[in-house]
Amino acid sequence: MNYVKLFFRNKKSAIGVIIFLFFVVLAIFAPWIAPYSPNSMAFTPLQGPSWKHWLGTTAVGQDILSQVIWGTRLSLIVGLITGGIATVVSVIIGLSSGYLGGLTDDILMTITNIFLVIPGLPLIIIISAFIVVKGIWTIIFVISLTGWAWGARTLRSQVLTLKNRDYVKASVVTGESSAHVIFSDIFPNMLSLVVANFFGAAVYAVLSEAGLEFLGLGDSSAISWGTILYWAQNNQALLFGLWEWAAVPGLLIALLGMSFALMNFAVDELTNPRLRKR
Amino acid sequence: MKYILKRIVFFLITLWAAVTINFILPRMMPGNPAEVMIAKFQGRLNPQAISALEIAFGINTHESMLAQYWDYLGRMVTGNFGISVSFYPTTVAQVLAQAVPWTLGLAGISTVIAFILGTLLGIRVSWKRNSISSSFAVPIAFFLNSMPYFWFALIVEYVFAFVFGWFPLGGAYSSSSGLSGLALVWSVLYHAILPAATIIITAMGGWMLTMRNNMISVLSDDYITFAFAQGLPEREIEMNYAARNAILPSFTGFAMAIGFVISGVLLTEIVFSYPGVGYLLYQAVLNIDYPLMQAIFLFITIAVLVANFIADIVYVFLDPRARSGGE
Numbered sequence A: 001m002n003y004v005k006l007f008f009r010n011k012k013s014a015i016g017v018i019i020f021l022f023f024v025v026l027a028i029f030a031p032w033i034a035p036y037s038p039n040s041m042a043f044t045p046l047q048g049p050s051w052k053h054w055l056g057t058t059a060v061g062q063d064i065l066s067q068v069i070w071g072t073r074l075s076l077i078v079g080l081i082t083g084g085i086a087t088v089v090s091v092i093i094g095l096s097s098g099y100l101g102g103l104t105d106d107i108l109m110t111i112t113n114i115f116l117v118i119p120g121l122p123l124i125i126i127i128s129a130f131i132v133v134k135g136i137w138t139i140i141f142v143i144s145l146t147g148w149a150w151g152a153r154t155l156r157s158q159v160l161t162l163k164n165r166d167y168v169k170a171s172v173v174t175g176e177s178s179a180h181v182i183f184s185d186i187f188p189n190m191l192s193l194v195v196a197n198f199f200g201a202a203v204y205a206v207l208s209e210a211g212l213e214f215l216g217l218g219d220s221s222a223i224s225w226g227t228i229l230y231w232a233q234n235n236q237a238l239l240f241g242l243w244e245w246a247a248v249p250g251l252l253i254a255l256l257g258m259s260f261a262l263m264n265f266a267v268d269e270l271t272n273p274r275l276r277k278r
Numbered sequence B: 001m002k003y004i005l006k007r008i009v010f011f012l013i014t015l016w017a018a019v020t021i022n023f024i025l026p027r028m029m030p031g032n033p034a035e036v037m038i039a040k041f042q043g044r045l046n047p048q049a050i051s052a053l054e055i056a057f058g059i060n061t062h063e064s065m066l067a068q069y070w071d072y073l074g075r076m077v078t079g080n081f082g083i084s085v086s087f088y089p090t091t092v093a094q095v096l097a098q099a100v101p102w103t104l105g106l107a108g109i110s111t112v113i114a115f116i117l118g119t120l121l122g123i124r125v126s127w128k129r130n131s132i133s134s135s136f137a138v139p140i141a142f143f144l145n146s147m148p149y150f151w152f153a154l155i156v157e158y159v160f161a162f163v164f165g166w167f168p169l170g171g172a173y174s175s176s177s178g179l180s181g182l183a184l185v186w187s188v189l190y191h192a193i194l195p196a197a198t199i200i201i202t203a204m205g206g207w208m209l210t211m212r213n214n215m216i217s218v219l220s221d222d223y224i225t226f227a228f229a230q231g232l233p234e235r236e237i238e239m240n241y242a243a244r245n246a247i248l249p250s251f252t253g254f255a256m257a258i259g260f261v262i263s264g265v266l267l268t269e270i271v272f273s274y275p276g277v278g279y280l281l282y283q284a285v286l287n288i289d290y291p292l293m294q295a296i297f298l299f300i301t302i303a304v305l306v307a308n309f310i311a312d313i314v315y316v317f318l319d320p321r322a323r324s325g326g327e
Helices: A002-009 A011-028 A064-100 A102-117 A120-130 A136-147 A149-163 A166-173 A178-214 A225-234 A243-271 B002-028 B033-040 B047-057 B065-077 B092-127 B132-146 B149-163 B181-219 B222-229 B234-252 B254-271 B277-286 B290-318
Strands: none
Touching: A002 A011, A002 A243, A011 A064, A011 A243, A064 A102, A064 A136, A064 A149, A064 A178, A064 A225, A064 A243, A102 A149, A102 B002, A102 B290, A120 A136, A120 A178, A120 B002, A120 B254, A120 B277, A120 B290, A136 A149, A136 A178, A149 A178, A166 A178, A178 A225, A178 A243, A178 B149, A178 B254, A225 A243, A225 B149, A243 B132, A243 B149, B002 B065, B002 B290, B033 B047, B033 B290, B047 B065, B047 B290, B092 B132, B092 B181, B092 B234, B092 B254, B092 B277, B092 B290, B132 B181, B149 B181, B149 B254, B181 B234, B181 B254, B222 B234, B234 B254, B234 B290, B254 B277, B254 B290, B277 B290
């Protein structure tokens, strides 16, 4: 694939991939990289940064650096899994809506537009407020539920243009089944859009997760960047002058979001020759 | 006209969907969570209030689901959202009415400023695509756009309100009594600067990137080349030829973007303890005040729908194709 090569030569995607890989390494090797156990409460609470604790300690005496390193796991997992689920849903809805047309299209697109226009975060907040069982899967479920609509709409319009190409028409005339036409003829030609969508959904997931946990609607005993921010805010870290406690996890969320956004943009740039640098 | 009619129908369907979500959510969850809430407030509410809550959330009722739903729709249409359990005995509508003006002011003004600034920047950046400032603007916009709003708000609050002490730490106006007239207006503006700046800076990046991409697509069109060949002034090509067409997708993308902005406003309000709808939602969540939460959700949905509706109308003026009812 020529595109894969181009993807790595593009400056935006290269930076995106490097940041992303950095986090993957951090997540996988967290037990070896982190200086202490993230749950250990053996240290003096509310300390500023020192050689022993680069980012200081929490109100119950946990090492913040270790928490931040371990937190990479959850944030990364939620981003990737939620991005994946949202993408699958938008592919299914976008493809069937665009290909089948007619009443199916009308109904699916109305549902999509409703989900698109109902503001995501408030919806996520009230759903999670009603769900009594808090945990990572609740978060993934709720964010996926609200994060697929944009993808479904862009994929549908792509299907509409592909549907009328000669090679697809030829395939239909030769009597191929709908499933074959959709998955073998149309789908491969919109893969780049699907990939771009995945990155877009992942950004949305990472930011929504952080927002949800910051509000205390996540599992506050789990260790993720969002919950670190939640505890920092609840213990008024900034007013104690412990700004690293809040600054670093937020910065990492922004970097992870940015790496997904850069890869998304790069795919866009590669497949749309007009956006490429002349 | 047909276009507007279509938008109105969509408006109503979405509103209905939001109301229905509110109706279904508590009834769908295992062990109706509203029951827990009522149990928690048992001693503090009078029996009448409790039975009203039970009706609203479908507890201890012999009515069929359909009858309950019909009643529910009726209450929504008449604007009866019930009592807020955390601000008992105030009604939800009254609590909400106090918060709404703050959010409308903050969100409305900063969204418009962010849209205008971001779009203008996007035009500039695409026009001078290979200049140094452009190559800096794009990565910065990426970063701003990927930041968690509330985190940026925290940092802004820390630096400008706590460390430098230039602005108040939170709230919407000075609590010292006796403020009136110009002094009050000034106090309100002074308190709004930091939250508004947070929203504008974070939202601007997205608009800039969208506009930049639209512009770049438009700039390679033949009619732009032709305009250059005609020797038209650059300024006119940039604004009247390129930007006028490039802005259209920004308006259609408004639907999704406004949702993001609203989410950002909610979180920003929470950080700055700004007494708007977002801060109220936060308090409702902390106190498990379901009636209040549902009313806020409904209100935000309506606000977004109205904003979208306005964007749709503006779109009709900008795009002659929408006016003629074609594509």
